[in-house]
Amino acid sequence: xxxxxxxxxxxxxxxxxxxxxxxxxxxxxxxxxxxxxxxxxxxxxxxxxxxxxxxxxxxxxxxxxxxxxxxxxxxxxxxxxxxxxxxxxxxxxxxxxxxxxxxxxxxxxxxxx
Numbered sequence: 001x002x003x004x005x006x007x008x009x010x011x012x013x014x015x016x017x018x019x020x021x022x023x024x025x026x027x028x029x030x031x032x033x034x035x036x037x038x039x040x041x042x043x044x045x046x047x048x049x050x051x052x053x054x055x056x057x058x059x060x061x062x063x064x065x066x067x068x069x070x071x072x073x074x075x076x077x078x079x080x081x082x083x084x085x086x087x088x089x090x091x092x093x094x095x096x097x098x099x100x101x102x103x104x105x106x107x108x109x110x111x112x113x
Contacts, residue, residue: 034049034050034051034096034113035047035048035049036048036049036111036113038109038111040102040104040107040108040109041061041104041105041106041107041108041109042061042105042107043061043062044059044060044061044064044066044102044104044105044107044109045058045059045060045061046058046059046068046100046102046104046109046111047059047111048070048098048100048111048113050072050096050097050098050113051096052094052095052096053090054072054088054089054090055070055071055072055088055089055090055096055098055100055113056070056086056087056088056089057069057070057086057087057098057100057102057111058084058085058086058087059084059085059086059102059103059104060083060084060085060104061083061084061104061105061107062083063083064082064083064104064105065080065081065082065103065104065105066080066081066082066083066084066085066102066103066104066105067079067080067085067102067103068080068085068086068087068100068101068102068103069087069100069101070087070088070089070098070099070100071089071098071099071100072089072090072091072093072097072098072099073091073092073093073095074091074093075089075091076089077089087100096113097112097113098112098113099111099112099113
C-alpha cells in the first residue's frame, strides 16, 4: 500500500509539472514523456522533445515550406523541408531544457521546455 501511495504521489507531481510546463492554449504534453506539441497557423503543428540526451523538434504543414531550429545546451541545429522539417540536437550538457522555433509558410511559433 505504501508503494502504491508513493507511486500515485510521484505520478501526480509529474502530471502537475507537465501541465505547468505547458499552460498555453493549443499545446499538449504527456506526463510520461518530455514532449510538447503545439498547433499554430492554418493546419501547422510544432513538436519539441527533450531529455537528458538530446532534443528533437519537428514542424509540419501540408503544402508549405517549413523550417525548425532547436536550441539545446547553447547549441542550435536547424532543418527545413517542403511539408515538414526536423532538427535533432545532441549537444552535451546537463539538464533537459530546450527551445525550438518553428516556421510553416508565413506562420511562426516557438516552444520552450
